[in-house]
Amino acid sequence: MSSQGWDPYDETPAVLGLVPVEGRGSLPFALVHGESLVASASWALSTAGIDLYDLSVPFEQVREAGLVLVVHDPLCPLTPASFLAECVTEAQRTGAVVVGVRPVTDTVKAYAAEASGVLRLGATVDRETLVCPTSPVVLPAAVLAALDSLEVDDLAALVASLSERFPVRHLLAPALGRRVVDESDLAVLAALSAATATSSGSVGVDSDGLPDGLPDGGLSPDGPG
Template identity: 55%
Template sequence: MTELPEPAEAPPALGVVLDADRGSLPYALVHGEALVACAAWALGEAGVLPLDLGTPWSVVQEAEEPLVLHDALCPMTPPGYLAECVARAVAEDTVVVGVRPVTDTVKHVEGEQVGATVDRAGLLALASPVVLPASVVAALPGWPGTDLVAVVGELATRFPVASVEAPASARRVADLDDLAVLEALTSPGG
């Protein structure tokens, strides 16, 4: 049996787990642990130094390191994937965004009429992380925000952005039903 190589070690990086403006869901349990705790552990295992959103932006900029924005609603994102995203952001000096393919049926709606089905081939769902290379951190006037869709939209107007497909375990949960699916997906032997 061929052994897979270990993922490349990520360069030094700072990171935050985003739990603000997400209701109480970040404190629900997956495999007996709060989502926010699982996300924080993944950051640590990826070699990312955790910060608090209360850290002054000037301190973040002075570190001259990439910044990882990790959503608590993507609690089972593998540490190796986080490290790969950091390494790519540094190597390419680009914002790296974790995404998942859209699998739901999407329809056009005009007024109250449901119209044609949208081709999902070009659609992506934001996952986690969003990694800002040090050059982007240096160029921003302050913390980029906690709404990752808005953050990515704003960053894309000023900086290069690369989408990287995230593994299924990195999927975002929107409610307890999604959380039950994620827990089943990530159960040992599941």
Template identity: 50%
Template sequence: MNEYDELPDVFGVVLADGRGSLPFALIHGESLVACAAWALGQSGVTPLDASVGWDSVQEAAVPFVLHDSLCPMTPAAFIASCVRRAVDDDVVVVGVRPVTDTVKVVRDGLVGETVDRAGLLAVASPIVLPVQVVAALEAAPGEDLAALVSRLAAEHPVELVEAPPEARRVASADDVRLLEVLTAPSA
């Protein structure tokens, strides 16, 4: 028995809408969206497609996972651990990564001081909604993960969990190439 066998029934989706063509770029010879779907399935989550309505998800009364296709190499074990934490602690769990880019304040069109990035985090994957949050949402969570986290944090306990480096979000073909090098199997 492994940690995936111990998970309760869990549904989830891989988000690809509104992300342009990047989810269909290749990494290790497979599309980003396919890699994300495999990780979701390997984690013990039952992947759903877009044809399943939110009312059906709510009727199932199970936790729900949102996994971004732009975080395609998120390890299945990390997704499973986030599900476990959401179930055990009855909190929304959000995978995040530290911000490494320089961030500047802009006022009236002028670039100002540098923001201390020590307090900044970027939403990554997954976002796990416990059963009580699934039941409370009037509509499907949507595709904008940062907006979803802000909305959820106003009404529910949210726990931020640092995702491993391979769970980083890609925003360009250059990012995909970098992630491919980072996740290349060792010889």
């Protein structure tokens, strides 16, 4: 696999990766530990041995290549590379779409609309039965081949659409795989990753609070485990 990304004319088998930014505003270009969210997500894919492909390559060509496709949301920028690789392995093993998810922690209420149009709250939904899609979404080659198009602006909507046609498996993403929705969320994620690196006995931490061996301003998306 080429470090320069996927070459559609290279016959070497590969797993393809895509980091979409459309529909996400400017947040994918915000910084976490000195790197943009897009760069962090792309780095994680490369570290997992996944070839990024250029969006200039027509979808039809990607679909017909017979390869697994990993869609990695840049709003989950510190998802460990090891988790991405685990999701790919599961998709290859089962032939199902594999989705990274996190538990739902907010209170969720059922509701009903009355004839007057007023919404009336109902019972509290058991959060244990709910998950929140995060990243990645891994599409096996057979699933990709069956699609006419691929809409990646909203991964939750993509998962809902795929689940109507294909088997979908959920894998629990680690805490560093959480999704950010704004700058305050991003600050929490950065603090979590720094605290995780500091407390991990398996990863050394330098004076900047980053894992040993990394350049200043960059935190490996593979994380400290």
